[in-house]
Amino acid sequence: MTNSALSATSATLSPARIRLALLALALGGFGIGATEFVAMGLLPEIGRDLLPGLAASDPDAANAQAGWLISAYALGVVVGAPTIAAAAAKWPRKRLLLVLLAWFTVGTVASALLPSFGLVLVARFVAALPHGAYFGIASLVAASLMGPGKRARGVALVLSGLTIANVVGVPTITWLGQQAGWRTAYLAVAAIFALALLAVLATVPFQAGDKTATVRNELRAFGRLQVWFAIAIGAIGFGGFFAVYSYVSPMATEVAGLDASVVPWVLVSAGLGMTVGNLVGGRIADRSVRRSMYAMFGLLAASLVALGLSASTAVGIFAGVFLVGLAASALSPTIQVRLMDVAGDSQSIAAALNHSALNIGNSIGAALGGVAIAAGLGYVAPVWIGLGLTAAGSILAVSTFAIDRSRRARGQHVVSTTTSMHAVEVR
Incomplete structure (x- = not known):
């Protein structure tokens, strides 16, 4: 329209x-x-x-x-x-x-x-x-x-x-x-x-x-390297959140010793964190996608460490899931903006790819957390799995913006070289 x-x-x-x-x-x-x-x-x-x-x-x-x-x-x-x-x-x-x-x-x-x-x-x-x-x-x-x-x-x-x-x-x-x-x-x-x-x-x-x-025009986004980086950042980095959230119920009952009736309130805490994170992430991403991504990955890593060390207490699990939810949800609009920045004219599929990326993270986090639990490592193990995924997402974030800087530098070098050659020809 x-x-x-x-x-x-x-x-x-x-x-x-x-x-x-x-x-x-x-x-x-x-x-x-x-x-x-x-x-x-x-x-x-x-x-x-x-x-x-x-x-x-x-x-x-x-x-x-x-x-x-x-x-x-x-x-x-x-x-x-x-x-x-x-x-x-x-x-x-x-x-x-x-x-x-x-x-x-x-x-x-x-x-x-x-x-x-x-x-x-x-x-x-x-x-x-x-x-x-x-x-x-x-x-x-x-x-x-x-x-x-x-x-x-x-x-x-x-x-x-x-x-x-x-x-x-x-x-x-x-x-x-x-x-x-x-x-x-x-x-x-x-x-x-x-x-x-x-x-x-x-x-x-x-x-x-x-x-x-047309399908062809929308699918052109997949020919862009930076689109794949953005997808990977969401899929791997956001997996840290889902490794925790997928098993928050048994973590609350088996690790913190809370009654099953308290689990919905733990989920409320996570949901409130996600609500705040959405608002915060949207505001700071408008100012700088790069700084927003770096800051929220840092906060997510710190939150996971805090949760892993304090999950055996009621205060620790309530505060931990709140902070993890906040940091992860703040990443969501940041990744969305990054995808739209690098997708060119394929804006419709860029919006859809954000949901794909985050749900790859859902699948990866839930699967790896389940493997750790099944191996007998306990219900806190998914927290450390999540920390590893967050670290990997951070490395990808640093890499994608390094590529941007490299491309800008090469572009400036080409302009500078062309200008110098033109000056020689004039002389």
Whole structure:
């Protein structure tokens, strides 16, 4: 859509209709936050139900294997985000949003009802495919609804659904799962998606897709070295957060000795940290992406060390997960801006690739943390795994900006040499 068409779209709607449409889009983001993170607080319950034999003989191994569900969802995001974003760019946006929300609803219901671990694993992968595309398209729609000069606020409102889910939705649904079973928790998440679908259907106006978009043009981003560096920074560096967050429930109960009823409050602490981190990261990344990335990787490493040394205490685990969530979430907008800076004209897929990168980190962190637990290293081991991933992400960050400096220096050298040669010719 052209800018004039977008302005016309917002101008023809009442302020109340625009607010309702934005809330409907945010509700979809709330559902995504719930479906992505609720498993992390219910690993023991999932392991006992789907892996009863293993849970009876080796509860740690059952929790580690249940963590594969987190990895499966993350891999689904990785596959689906760029694929759907590139292939469906021409679709009318409201129609695509409805299809994606219906997909989420069916996939989440299947996750709740399928009888075996293997089938639930497949369902989590399939349910994750529309994740990145939803955020990308919903952000474009929100930007158009807000109108000129207010687009960033519209995008932030859509993403606020994900943030609020980590503060309110995930702890509440975790508590529900502990009381009524993890399957009931997933049915509650499916109900949120169904409600979001109806809300989008009722409030979001029709918007045409991008008729000029082609898969080839979007995929050109993959030919840029710095795009791959940005993806790797998100995938590896952000994995440090997920190595911890994936196993926060057994860490709270087995290491800190807290009752299972306290786990939702630990998740609230992490969610509050993520909320603050989003706000902080967006502000400092606007000033300097490089300094923001360096500072947040440093804070994430320090937070992981503090958590690893104090996880046996209630204060340590509450404060530790808050700081880890803050630092990691502050990295998210920074990595997003970096991707958009280096992706050239492939801006749509750049937004989707951010979700792919972070969910590769989700998969890597959850998988490596599970390996450490299954090896008998204990529930603090994922914290040190996370520190190693954070260190690797920091090295990649330093490398990508070193390449920028090198290219600028070579460019200046070429200009300087050309100028000197021209001066000789003149003489």
